[in-house]
Amino acid sequence: MGHVLLAPDKFKGSLTAAEVVRHLTAGLHRAAPGIEVRGFPVADGGDGTLDAAVSAGFRRIPVSVAGPTGIPVHTAFGYADGVAVVELADACGLRRLPAGVPDPLHASSRGAGEVIRAVLEYGCPEVVLGLGGSASTDGGAGLVGALGVRLLDERGAELPPGGAALRRLHRVDLTGLHPAVRRTRFVVAGDVDNPLLGPNGAAAVYGPQKGATADDVLLLEAGLTRWAGLAEAAVRDVELIGTDGCPGQPVSAWPGAGAAGGVGFAALGFLGARFRPGIELLLELLGFPEAVAGADLVVTGEGSLDLQSLHGKAPVGVARAAGRAGVPTVAVAGRVSVGPDELRDAGIRAAYPLTDLEPDPAACLDRAAELVGKVAARLAADWLDPAGPPRRR
Template sequence: MSAEVAAPGGGRGHVLLAPDKFKGSLTAVEVVRHLAAGLRRACPPVEVRAFPVADGGEGTLDAALSAGFTRVPVRATGPTGAPVQTAFAYSSGVAVVELADACGQRRLPGGVADPLGASSYGAGEVIRAALGYGCREIVLGLGGSASTDGGTGLLRALGVRLLDDRGAELPPGGAALCRLDRIDVSGLHPAVRRTRFVLAGDVDNPLLGPAGAAAVYGPQKGATEADVVVLEAGLTRWAEVVAAACGTGAVAPAPAGSDDRQAAAGGLGLAGAPGAGAAGGVGFAALAFLGAVFRPGIALLLDLLGFPALLAGAGLVITGEGSLDAQSLRGKAPVGVASAAAAHGVPTVAVAGQVAVGPDDLRTVGIHRAYPLTDLEPDPAVCVAQAPRLLERLAGVVARDWLEPSGRPHRSPAR
């Protein structure tokens, strides 16, 4: 029979496991499972509660389902046209859609990239299914995209037509946008206007330029230098045509009650909005056509999925991700978890495959101490291959440092 662990201030509570995935090795759900096994082996009285997290990328759907949302299956189109089985997560009128699960890089057949032709159409199909389900709010996780199509595929799935100068519809992908002449929004799904759209992401890149979707993320999706030039030209043309459409009232207005100023902006100005370059430009399309609001993914999802309620009475939070580095400090999942925990007076430690930032930097973002797998096994390749076993051992080290035999946490780590 498990006992509770002590919370700060002398109360009793639990250890809350809130890690992100170890990319290329373990999902967040798997990280939780192995952490829990290691903690219970080292300190059987401990009470462990699970809250796998995500910041809008891969794992967002699983995080919502783990928090009690219902899975609603959807058959959608993968990034290069092959059908995939995906879903959205539903609760009380809110749908959580993970773009990566519908048309992200992990959905590329054989892992073969198509930087010029890949499309976000599948994400639009999942949104369309959620609209048909009667959802009044849709949260779209933007990470893990395989395309740089400016979000045009997503819009096509919702009824928007992209036409060349002869009135023919363009083929999928970002390269074709160079031939865009005009947009027809007359077929846009009518439920868009009465639905609130919230974008969850961890990047603030604009659509265009050296910090934009093509230049920064295109190479990660298989784009060569020449491909990046083509994609940048296509996205620039896309932004120009949207600017003209906004000026003539052709783009759908923001839903009633929207308080987001970005949604009222148009065209090239909107292309520079933070997050417009997210998911290969899906951020731009959603801001311009869906009246979406953009929020930091981890903070949004923690609140939406009920993380603050689980912090009540917790004695320790364990978060983590595959690589804890300078990018992590810019608001990725572990930092969001630590910030939320600190607001409730709960200490946070992190586990990771490797740690590339110093303890002082970690303390500034609320992480009291970090535990890398490389402390147990210096070869990163072995860490990836044997992550489950090593993570359970690492959990034992955390238990030794932070938990008494009774399961009560130390107010500060044992030395």
């Protein structure tokens, strides 16, 4: 009866990618009992990246770090064959805010730096840093602080955490930078190409999503501007395993520098990271090309399949990778707000929204697990032939 590969991202607010796989599998097996189904949860660098790595065979190495407000949290990094996967969101992302209360001026990326420090001391030659879901807009100052960089005011005192404090930055001291940084290869997985500063930058575009008011955005922009100037001067002579970068442009203007509240800037400038589209990098790292070999159909998906999905999100990345292998892709989503022609242009042959079964958004979230199983039956009726392999449309 053929081989179906399930490669969904999370349904944000309702199901993890692994849970989507589980409910799709159950629904497909009810509809087509003999079908071979393999699960391959995916992520694009944000929430779920660590879980996707572990599902693909990476070993989970636990570590305790500072959450976005400094309260300790338990997280981990994934390790396999000399490569470590670090998920910023799991260390100091929005979902780690105590009681979910935003702290846009003071939240810090330090926890992600502490995970990286643990990775360096573990002896990994390559680090993949997944960006997304950040609670902070500190330009990655917290992250590099955890790696030994000191941010000093004009009296020589270290700055407190958060983006607002960067307005008082006077000097960036790299003498304590962890020595392993210079011999480690860093790759950043992200799904945005914003610069650090300006109307398309970290504070202006993403600050409000993290609770920043209009006045807060101005404070954060001022802090990031000062941070950018002093940080770039400080790293100019540091020898790193480097990024290709954009010759002639400051690091703050490079695509991706504004990712995760500016952590992209710190990774590019202080760590010499290369920036890669998150889903492209994760699929390659987790072995998707090998997993899709021999499949007759790929099923991907995410909570909302929309215009943003068409610009580098997981389902389109999966569809394009599957297309290169000659395997058709369909999608399951909480809701779908793009037309069939746009989906086909992105490599998705058909989409199955849960809202077709439950139009009320709140009820759809509450019943997501049940609805995923039910929509799998519709998918099976359209694509799976009991007498042979999945139908090719």
